[in-house]
Amino acid sequence: MDSRWLGGAVVIIIVALGGWYVFSHPSSPAPITETRPVTDQTSTTTTTTTSTNMPLAPVTVMYTDNGFSPASVTIAQGQTVTWVNQASDKMWVASGVHPTHMVYDGTSKSQHCVAGYAGPVPLDECAAVASGASYSFTFDKAGDWKYHNHTSAADIGEIVVTAAPAVTASTTTVNAH
Amino acid sequence: MPTNPRIAHLALRAGLAFAFLYPPISALSDPTSWLGYFPHFILALPVSPLILLQAFGGLEVAIALWLLSGWRIRTPATIAALMLLGIVALNLSQFDVLFRDLSIAAIALALVLWPSPTAPTSQSP
Numbered sequence: 001m002d003s004r005w006l007g008g009a010v011v012i013i014i015v016a017l018g019g020w021y022v023f024s025h026p027s028s029p030a031p032i033t034e035t036r037p038v039t040d041q042t043s044t045t046t047t048t049t050t051s052t053n054m055p056l057a058p059v060t061v062m063y064t065d066n067g068f069s070p071a072s073v074t075i076a077q078g079q080t081v082t083w084v085n086q087a088s089d090k091m092w093v094a095s096g097v098h099p100t101h102m103v104y105d106g107t108s109k110s111q112h113c114v115a116g117y118a119g120p121v122p123l124d125e126c127a128a129v130a131s132g133a134s135y136s137f138t139f140d141k142a143g144d145w146k147y148h149n150h151t152s153a154a155d156i157g158e159i160v161v162t163a164a165p166a167v168t169a170s171t172t173t174v175n176a177h
Numbered sequence: 178m179p180t181n182p183r184i185a186h187l188a189l190r191a192g193l194a195f196a197f198l199y200p201p202i203s204a205l206s207d208p209t210s211w212l213g214y215f216p217h218f219i220l221a222l223p224v225s226p227l228i229l230l231q232a233f234g235g236l237e238v239a240i241a242l243w244l245l246s247g248w249r250i251r252t253p254a255t256i257a258a259l260m261l262l263g264i265v266a267l268n269l270s271q272f273d274v275l276f277r278d279l280s281i282a283a284i285a286l287a288l289v290l291w292p293s294p295t296a297p298t299s300q301s302p
Contacts, residue, residue, distance in 0.1 A: 065217070089217075089220065092209070096273075097271070097273060097274055098210070098213055098214075098271055098274065099207070099210030099211075099213060109210075110207075128209065148213075148270075148271075149213075150209060150210070150213050151209060151212060151213055152213060152215075152217060152220070153213035153214055153268065153270070153271050154214075154216065154217075154267070154268050154269075154270045154271065155270075156270045156271075
């Protein structure tokens with residue numbers, strides 16, 4: 001085999017691969033922001049507003065044979081995300097990066113996925129679960145947290161956790177007249 | 178040309194071989210981490226994923242030993258380069274980790290392009 005042609009072919013493959021990645025790699029999908037429903041206040045006469053720390057509704061992410069959906073979710077600090085496995089294969093949700101899972105809490109899979117581990121709660125399911133099962137995790141740290149399915153690392157997603165705002169609860173009174 | 182092409186050639190072969198020896202050795206204790214790089218269509222084959230992983234590991238060991246031997250080096254180096262590029266192409270979402278595979282593929286490319294007349298294997302007894 002002529003090494004010049006062979007070398008040229010490999011170089012072309014590398015360049016093509018790089019170009020393909022740069023131009024086809026999707027930018028971060030538009031995040032889906034979970035918002036609390038707002039009560040219609042058009043028929044009210046008096047409004048009392050108080051600030052309380054109400055629990056935020058959990059957000060659900062589906063895992064199918066096409067990956068995680070939605071792939072990007074924006075939540076508030078302290079909010080819980082539940083991943084539901086609806087794929088034909090197993091799911092093992094874990095923090096980036098594969099395979100160490102260190103990004104969220106700073107400990108590696110070999111540290112936090114062992115019996116007796118007493119450190120911070122890791123973003124790591126630590127086991128592959130079959131279709132129909134789910135996994136929940138409460139994000140206590142603000143940031144942009146990438147995750148993946150450990151058993152199929154090409155399937156990725158991200159949770160954007162915003163700093164916890166003061167949640168305002170509104171009490172409304174309907175006009176009796 | 179390197180001042181000592183024989184050692185330079187050996188360093189390239191050893192470095193590339195190590196990249197092919199480590200995964201199957203690591204997979205013995207942590208197979209799921211390495212199975213995670215297999216694409217869906219491979220895992221969908223009617224064969225146990227662990228069998229697939231062991232078969233792939235056997236292929237990696239064979240290529241590593243072939244690289245270390247230096248015999249007809251362009252063949253295993255070409256296979257190694259294509260395998261590395263394939264792994265990157267099938268796991269683009271893990272590019273933050275796998276970008277190194279492109280660098281390792283460049284080592285394989287260096288072995289493919291190494292000029293024959295001075296290749297150490299042709300000088301060895």
